Amino acid sequence: MALVDQLRERREAVLERWLDVALGDYPEETARFLRTERDQFANPVGHSTRRGLEGLLGWLLRETGRDEAQALLDGIVRIRALQDLSAGRALAFILELKELIRAELAAEIEAGRISQEELCTLEKRVDGLALLAFDIYVECREQIHRIRLEELRRASWAASRLARERGLSSDQLARQEGV
Amino acid sequence: MADEILSTIDYKPPRRRWLDTPVEFRRGTWCYGAKAKSLEAVGLPNPREWSPDQEDWKLPPNWREILLEGLRERLERFRSLRLFMDTCVRCGACADKCHYYIGSGDPKNMPVLRAELLRAVYRKNFTLAGRIMGEFVGARELTQDVLKEWFYYFFQCSECRRCSVFCPFGIDTAELTMIARELLNLVGCNIDWIAGPVANCYRTGNHLGLEPHAFKDMVDFCVDELEEVTGVRVEPTFNRKGAEVLFIAPSGDVFADPGMYTFMGYLLVFHEVGLDYTLSTYASEGGNFGLFTSHEMMKRLNAKMYAEAERLGVKWILGGECGHMWRVVHQYMDTMNGPADFLEEPVSPVTGTKFDHAKSTKMVHIAEFTADLIRHGKLKLDPGRNDHLRVTFHDSCNPARAMGLLEEPRYIIRSVCRHFHEMPENTIREQTFCCGSGAGLNADENMEIRLRGGFPRANAVRYVREKYGVNALACLCAIDRAVLPPLMEYWVPGVDVYGVHELVGNALVLKGEKERTTDLRGEPLDRTDDDEDL
Numbered sequence: 001m002a003l004v005d006q007l008r009e010r011r012e013a014v015l016e017r018w019l020d021v022a023l024g025d026y027p028e029e030t031a032r033f034l035r036t037e038r039d040q041f042a043n044p045v046g047h048s049t050r051r052g053l054e055g056l057l058g059w060l061l062r063e064t065g066r067d068e069a070q071a072l073l074d075g076i077v078r079i080r081a082l083q084d085l086s087a088g089r090a091l092a093f094i095l096e097l098k099e100l101i102r103a104e105l106a107a108e109i110e111a112g113r114i115s116q117e118e119l120c121t122l123e124k125r126v127d128g129l130a131l132l133a134f135d136i137y138v139e140c141r142e143q144i145h146r147i148r149l150e151e152l153r154r155a156s157w158a159a160s161r162l163a164r165e166r167g168l169s170s171d172q173l174a175r176q177e178g179v
Numbered sequence: 180m181a182d183e184i185l186s187t188i189d190y191k192p193p194r195r196r197w198l199d200t201p202v203e204f205r206r207g208t209w210c211y212g213a214k215a216k217s218l219e220a221v222g223l224p225n226p227r228e229w230s231p232d233q234e235d236w237k238l239p240p241n242w243r244e245i246l247l248e249g250l251r252e253r254l255e256r257f258r259s260l261r262l263f264m265d266t267c268v269r270c271g272a273c274a275d276k277c278h279y280y281i282g283s284g285d286p287k288n289m290p291v292l293r294a295e296l297l298r299a300v301y302r303k304n305f306t307l308a309g310r311i312m313g314e315f316v317g318a319r320e321l322t323q324d325v326l327k328e329w330f331y332y333f334f335q336c337s338e339c340r341r342c343s344v345f346c347p348f349g350i351d352t353a354e355l356t357m358i359a360r361e362l363l364n365l366v367g368c369n370i371d372w373i374a375g376p377v378a379n380c381y382r383t384g385n386h387l388g389l390e391p392h393a394f395k396d397m398v399d400f401c402v403d404e405l406e407e408v409t410g411v412r413v414e415p416t417f418n419r420k421g422a423e424v425l426f427i428a429p430s431g432d433v434f435a436d437p438g439m440y441t442f443m444g445y446l447l448v449f450h451e452v453g454l455d456y457t458l459s460t461y462a463s464e465g466g467n468f469g470l471f472t473s474h475e476m477m478k479r480l481n482a483k484m485y486a487e488a489e490r491l492g493v494k495w496i497l498g499g500e501c502g503h504m505w506r507v508v509h510q511y512m513d514t515m516n517g518p519a520d521f522l523e524e525p526v527s528p529v530t531g532t533k534f535d536h537a538k539s540t541k542m543v544h545i546a547e548f549t550a551d552l553i554r555h556g557k558l559k560l561d562p563g564r565n566d567h568l569r570v571t572f573h574d575s576c577n578p579a580r581a582m583g584l585l586e587e588p589r590y591i592i593r594s595v596c597r598h599f600h601e602m603p604e605n606t607i608r609e610q611t612f613c614c615g616s617g618a619g620l621n622a623d624e625n626m627e628i629r630l631r632g633g634f635p636r637a638n639a640v641r642y643v644r645e646k647y648g649v650n651a652l653a654c655l656c657a658i659d660r661a662v663l664p665p666l667m668e669y670w671v672p673g674v675d676v677y678g679v680h681e682l683v684g685n686a687l688v689l690k691g692e693k694e695r696t697t698d699l700r701g702e703p704l705d706r707t708d709d710d711e712d713l
């Protein structure tokens with residue numbers, strides 16, 4: 001378990017680099033704000049991202065269950081699913097962790113102190129996270145559309161109730177009321 | 180093959196100056212353009228069918244002259260505009276205070292940069308330095324791309340004025356947005372979610388364009404529902420001359436779910452204290468989307484309130500739980516359409532309290548009226564009937580920042596609920612975060628922007644939900660009641676949205692009522708024996 005031990009030891013450094021990667025998706029001045037403002041209410045995006053990445057790193061090292069990973073990913077993906085990021089860009093930060101770990105532990109890997117097998121196992125877990133994140137992303141996008149539909153229903157609630165009372169179809173009523 | 184594709188993908192955003200980053204009209208972020216019929220209804224210029232995501236916006240040939248002349252006129256008319264154009268030193272105090280910036284990360288949502296979109300054109304055309312030095316002093320030509328940027332970003336500002344709280348110079352960025360929207364209207368570039376309600380309101384008196392019989396139908400429906408829950412039949416009157424008070428609510432409280440439960444709360448309070456009031460089927464809208472169009476349109480739509488009060492011969496006007504209606508009433512009505520000499524200084528007929536602050540406008544907020552009733556012990560309340568709700572309170576931007584209505588709603592909630600928990604200090608009162616959908620941005624086609632902009636608010640609600648089990652978000656604005664439910668659904672499932680007077684309606688013990696088994700929504704009551712949790 002040399003890899004896990006090494007990562008645990010360099011957890012802080014890896015987290016900061018991972019945070020750089022995730023926040024690098026935002027314009028420079030925004031990334032600076034998201035990184036430096038520590039008040040969770042003044043900076044919910046930065047706070048959620050940092051907290052989520054911290055948790056995910058812990059999850060990778062501890063090998064706990066899927067539910068925990070889902071909750072941690074949700075905290076970040078739910079935000080990115082809404083922002084001006086393509087699906088690929090929104091989720092790329094997860095896959096980029098693999099490269100980041102290889103870079104951070106390059107010397108150990110080179111010296112053969114970390115086995116390829118260990119690396120592959122960890123990277124498979126990262127891939128698993130990426131797939132899970134993809135599910136969450138799609139669910140969030142679908143939810144946005146469901147919310148839009150529900151809002152339309154809510155908005156026309158009064159009109160359809162009046163229509164029912166007067167025995168009119170909603171279209172007839174709309175014509176009559178000019179809405 | 181896969182490597183080839185992957186190597187072409189650049190996950191990093193391009194590094195460009197903000198001036199050189201054109202707007203991309205991505206679906207979900209912008210509202211549909213104003214329809215020709217909406218503009219024609221009120222005589223606004225350049226009515227045509229168009230869409231913001233198309234290349235050709237069908238502008239009049241002399242659109243640039245119209246806009247620059249419009250800006251020149253307004254610089255002469257509004258001294259505040261001239262000051263706001265010149266005094267900003269780009270200190271950045273406002274930059275990270277906007278909910279749209281916090282939620283989107285788009286730098287042009289920083290209030291300072293949003294305002295800069297207008298300032299850059301001002302410098303180029305109205306200052307010597309700008310004319311000579313151009314980009315060196317942040318001046319910019321007015322091109323169609325710039326116009327499109329104006330449209331995109333000034334319809335991504337909800338005029339909530341949170342940024343203004345932090346500006347050391349007191350620059351009111353909402354006023355800049357108002358001016359920018361006025362200018363856009365000169366060439367027909369409004370959004371239909373604003374232009375439609377404006378046209379409807381002008382024609383029938385409310386945003387939905389519903390006519391008097393439909394308005395009455397809906398109020399009657401509320402009356403029937405109330406009788407079912409309480410066993411008491413309330414009897415509101417319509418257009419009754421000689422009533423003491425004219426009551427005007429936002430139409431969302433009459434026509435929308437869950438706003439109508441708030442309306443039911445109003446009706447119960449009036450019935451219980453025997454208020455001599457009438458509703459008007461003409462002044463059937465407290466809201467005023469003219470505020471989001473132009474000063475003239477705001478004045479035109481607001482005029483109906485005083486006109487109707489005068490026609491009916493009432494003494495004063497009582498207003499419901501609306502947001503921007505109070506910005507209009509409190510800060511513009513008196514000088515636009517006042518003084519209302521034909522009305523009297525409002526006095527509560529129940530307690531005798533004189534509402535001095537409304538001496539000039541003659542219009543009192545219902546939270547002030549009800550808080551005064553409670554203070555004088557005029558309402559019998561059973562707060563245990565709200566025990567199924569663990570409540571937090573969202574200060575709606577306009578009542579909080581435009582009229583300082585901070586204590587009254589809290590006093591009412593503490594009187595009618597036993598479980599009340601405040602959100603963190605930097606998210607409430609003067610620093611309250613917007614719902615993300617104010618100032619006419621509560622359309623459905625821009626849902627993504629709304630959910631982004633509402634995230635800071637939702638984040639604070641999530642905090643009190645996790646900490647105290649909060650399941651009810653009370654608010655004081657009809658737009659809030661319409662837009663916070665979807666916001667909660669996305670970010671904080673399990674939290675429902677309530678008007679303050681719905682909570683009052685639940686707790687209010689009426690003379691002659693039957694034993695209540697449900698709240699106004701028909702949800703079973705769940706009285707708890709544990710201690711109060713205020």
